[in-house]
Amino acid sequence: MRELCMAVVHLDRRTAEVITPEQDLVRESVGGAALNLALIGRYGTSAMVFGAGPLTGTFAPASALLVASFAPGVAAESASAAAIRHVPLLLTAGPDFRCSGFDHLVLLGAAEEPTLIHIDGGLVRFLEPPKQAPDLSTLGRGLRRSSPPFRSAVLTSPAADAGIPFASVSIGLKGSLDKAGLTGSMATKNLKGILFGGSGGIGFANQDLCRSLEIAGKIRPLRKRAGGFDAVLKAIGGGNERKALSGVKIQEAACFHCPAPCMVHARFNAVDPRPLRDPKKQAGVLLMDHAGWVSLARKRRATALPLLSESIRLGLDPCVAALFLSPAGGIETLASDFAFLQELAKGVGPSPAASASAAAADLTFGGSPLLSGADEEARPQTALAFVLGICPIFLQRFPSVSGDLPAFLPDVPPASLDRALKSVLVQR
């Protein structure tokens, strides 16, 4: 089995130790969410673990996943509060995390002051976050100015600082699929974010490149029907909401090494969401959270894009934001909708009880309806993705690929993989 590198960070003492997990533990748990569970079992339920799978950042298709596992605290109450929750962090977070020199990061305790963690080259640094950052874009700008160079970042949203239970963590400034309260849990640890330097490298086998090409070739004829943005929207019952994007300039976007992009980046007018041609007033938003987009488009077809952008900027879960918006509205109520979202992010507005009822019942896989709302047959695929570090949406859309993945892991016995999958599936 490969040798892993793990950092155990004591936030309260501002110290960290770099250790190598025992081979037995790695053999038993393989990696990803399963090893995260084992580490939470070792360090206690107050620990929060970020873990990459053995395929994260490799030439396996869509190998972008970084899993954050935690036991929900007070900030994220729901029916399944007792279970460990795994939040998928996509885009390039996983590969950059591994390129920073670590496979797992265990966060213990809570910092006394707001803290940022920067990891790179197998080193952990504690930084002070920029002050006066009312939203994520201001925070991002401050980080670019004042922090050491980094390639990816997992940022706690300002809404989480206000104790909002329906806040979402953000990967860079692009939002995430977090609906399980990861950002709230980070906020209780006084952790403002984790920056991944990503200057290192990940080893690979020579045949991996050829296998990657073969899989991409197999997927190519299927991707229009099964893997695109429209297909994912249809899968969650949002096919009609696709019309809200008519006339909007969109560009396909993908996570690391994904041969079937399921996200789009939409450009819209920042002042008036109707598609106007003035490039100076253009704004853009990545439609990564399909469910969030569908919820907002159902409520506000004309202004869904700016509202989604504002939700991400403030760190709100777009699904919940859509739930709390008044039933009627449009372009004329955009300003008041913005004001409402800003109040929501400050903690002025609906009660946490209402949000708890709004949250999905099963938060094991981050709470996104795309993953948690999947049928029982699709759950093993999702669990496999969370253990190996593959994008779960990709594996749900192309289940046939799961048969090709063991070839990338010659040193992992099938029995170990089965045990790891069971541990993730059963813990519910």
Add this chain to the structure above:
Amino acid sequence: MESANDIREKTLGIDDLRPRMPEKRTLRERFWPRRRPFILFDPDRCTGCGTCEAVCATRNTGKISPASASLRVIRDDVRGRNLAVYCQHCRKPLCVEACPTRAITRGEDGIVRIEKLFCTSCGLCTAACPEAAPLRDGRTSEIRKCDLCEGDPLCVKHCPNGALSYTRGKTFRWIKGVRWTVQLLSFVLLVMVFLGTFCYFNAGSFGLSCPTGALQNIFATGRIVLASLAGVLAIFLLTVCFSRFFCGWICPFGFVLDLVDRIIPKKFGLPAFLKTRMAKYGILGGAAAGSAAFGFQVFCTVCPIGTLCRSYGQQAMFRGAEMAIVPLLAGLELTERRSWCRYFCPVGALLALFAKLRLLKIVIGAKKCKKFSCVQCAEVCPMGIIDADQLREGTSPVIPMTECIGCLRCVDRCPYGAAKIRFRWQKGVPGEVTWGNVRKMTGMGCRETPGTVGREVAGAGGREVEG
């Protein structure tokens, strides 16, 4: 005792190791330029998955390490459009000139390479390159630059969406071939077959006549010769449809100037007071006024186009002193390309007035345009109306179509397909990538000193994680 100069002379210097490449192009290169292989990037297809960075890094370091790749994908959070920064293997690479140790060379195959043995990682090449394409390795601080994987780029092979494609360079430019053929045919027809047809001195023998000659005739005689109007109308319609197509494709003197341009180098500059494009309108006005005053077509006596058209045949071949005007004006090519057409030609001035009603325009700067590094369109434009500085600043230049002779050299030469012909009412270019934006996105010019209190706590000795 040996002096420092003696020692320097005896020591093998960098000049002996790496002699500079000759700057002058050979005659063969002038007519049949070497291929320029490069990678073509289509931003519409790029999803920002980073596969190109990953596979590139495997060749550089043997590991999946995007920070060590020779190309970088910059993801634009606002527009969602991605920008790939990589070496364009320019014909005249500025990095080669900037490198103090001459570690960068352009090979016979057109690939610009860094010789690791000589590179000191000073970064001057990055500063000199308009694309900032030589990239500093995030881990080892070495300078890395795309070498096209010696003709088989991995990034192109593995790009899942076909956003990258590899081209060995155009071998034959069909517009160029067609234009030279049309120019040659026009020359033969106007000068040797239909003798004197175009020149207004022979008006009446054949309908196609020079519009400037017709204008002068009107002023000289006060009468309109209807037979000549057919020719004027034909040229007018041609100009309205295709702008100053006549100047670029038909004019026999233009053909001579293009030939001369191929042969003689540009040695001198025109005085500043002569370099005004309004001068030709003044000459046109002067010709009309002179014709009215003297009662004959004044300019036609010295018109180089007319002189050529009247110069062939039993009775007209090389009329001695009159023909001197052709080499005299062709000598202006020692200063700038088509100097006569740019600044002085009254025929062009009249056509420029017609061209205000043109239907077509040329647009440069589509998404694929590599404005910062390429500027080949500006280099090949014989009329000098494409502003290279604007391109280097990242903006799409506005082309004054009244000055454009419609030769389509820019369209033909553009390796990225970014120069296009459009109707004048069609939209120009899409949103532009400005140099300022790129500087922000790449972090160039930003201070990277940590302003916060950082504390290194524990380390794994910088070792990398094995997959």
